[in-house]
Amino acid sequence: MRPLRYQKGKEDFFNSTFSRREFLRVSVVSGISLMAGCAINPVTGHRELMLLSESQEISLDRQNSPHQISADYGTTLDKGLDNYVSQIGQVIAANSHRPQMPYSFHVLNAPYVNAYAFPGGTIGITRGILLDLENEAELASLIGHEAGHVASRHTGQRMTRGLLAAVVLTGVSATAGSQMGDLVAGLGGIGAGALLAGYSRNQEREADSLGLEYMVRSDYNPEGFVGLMNMLNEMSGKNESSMAVLFSTHPMSSERHQTAIREVKTRYISEKKVRPIYRERYMDNTNRLRKIGPAIKAMQDGDGEMMRRNPQKAREQYERSLKTAPEDYAGNLKMAKCLLSMRQSRDARRFAQKAREVYPEESQAKHVLGMTHLQLNNFEQALAQFNDYEKVLPGNPNTTFFQGFSLEGMGRREQSAQKYFDYLQKVNQGEYAQHAYSRLKDWGYI
Ligand SMILES: [Zn+2]
Incomplete structure (x- = not known):
């Protein structure tokens, strides 16, 4: 299942003018200095x-x-x-x-x-x-x-x-x-x-x-x-x-x-x-903890269903979990992600918001909430969530990509291009990289 639908680039990613070698060169990420000792x-x-x-x-x-x-x-x-x-x-x-x-x-x-x-x-x-x-x-x-x-x-x-x-x-x-x-x-x-x-x-x-x-x-x-x-x-x-x-x-x-x-x-x-x-x-x-043990076991069962790609069945388990522990941060967030995968965006947003409320200091809910906004084409609200997430947990390239995606949706091309470029410096393969690359190309940046 795909998170979002992208237009595929016209050319194959690595056969394009931006050569693989160049790509690897800009992709070198800061590593540990290898001084033997x-x-x-x-x-x-x-x-x-x-x-x-x-x-x-x-x-x-x-x-x-x-x-x-x-x-x-x-x-x-x-x-x-x-x-x-x-x-x-x-x-x-x-x-x-x-x-x-x-x-x-x-x-x-x-x-x-x-x-x-x-x-x-x-x-x-x-x-x-x-x-x-x-x-x-x-x-x-x-x-x-x-x-x-x-x-x-x-x-x-x-x-x-x-x-x-x-x-x-x-x-x-x-x-x-x-x-x-x-x-x-x-x-x-x-x-x-x-x-x-x-x-x-x-x-x-x-x-x-x-x-x-x-x-x-x-x-x-x-x-x-x-x-x-x-x-x-x-x-x-x-x-x-x-x-x-x-x-x-x-x-x-x-x-x-x-x-x-x-x-x-x-x-x-x-x-x-x-x-x-x-x-x-x-x-x-x-x-x-043991009082909500059944809720945690139900979440484990739900996760098992998600791994087997049965979101419908996973949802039943997460529902069972939330019946025992309705205020549980993980329970609400897992439900949100399950619904997101079924593209039930409004319901997903409700659970993600609930998760944010019960644990405002924890950041994953912000990212998930951002994704529900994206599914609903609320690009501005999505961007706000990704920005909030990044303030606390900087450095996740996926966040950079989705900031770029939100900015693209808002028509802020130059800022979007910057984010896509930053993303490509860290990640050079996969669906997101293809999307970022084809936009930069279409917009004449590369
Ligand atoms: Zn060990």
Whole structure:
């Protein structure tokens, strides 16, 4: 399904006068300066080739994590829950090999089951995975595993080995985390597909070992780690769409499961029986979340239908979700995106507006609202939303494109051309690029 209908350019994109080479030249995006250097690995104490300095890890994190957090529908409005997770996170971080990193912990509104870490220490944990955990020791294990990726500088390692691109905001939309709804909402699959593209099995092993170590150092019962692995092991067999991103970025294996059991039985045997797992404390702090658990599960089902391209069925699930939690930001926004994909623009706009109202600080709703205005040919209102979005989350090339598209609709050709040109400097293929290119050509700019 296409978000908007474009007139196709008369010529094939790359066979035109603007050669591919020229195109690539202007498309070079600012990357990380590749000055080869060696660094001491904070965990192993060994020297290793590391092209990313600590300050680069932090700036990469700061540039990219806000986009990913917004793609995951922002940090929860349940401040009690968010503070609870942050407190546990800070204890784990203080017991890690890199306590000096600027860690921050975010409970994300997204319903899918996932957790991730950016290289500077921004750690996200979804509501979906919190619902699947059973006690605080399991949560500490999950955070410990993510902190283990940060401590071992796994993102930097992957970049150094050329396995990961330095540039994340490329606007290329076909990534693991992106769904039809996100594509229709013009958001692309920023973040998830690039910086968080997935760890190697060795890195997973190392993060597990560190996660267990950090949670034990933080005085939790190591059985919590086994509990987490039990849950992941069981889920990995089920092939559920809500788990797909988690397992594509953190590959699960029975070896991970067995290793955890063995380590707890041997290396950590003395800590095993005396330490608490804090089940009740976890249940108390996740109480409000578990009350809307059915709404989150319904959203997961709706997302599954969106992935299978059944917006009609997805809509039924989102309706079910909103019956339980009518004020939920993610629920309203997912409904808006679903309706947008069915071109039910007015209804889509109503849900997007509702989402904006319940969480004005979060920006994704602005983008989605902008897209509903575009479908209704309200170019001026669309532009206002995209401009608002960009103030908070600058750098998403898709926003640039849709600013250009809105300006084109308003007849402001010169400003539109500027936006299209900016877009083409970052993205050189796909439907949007074709549209931008053919307009620039028709208008005599190239
Ligand atoms: Zn991992």
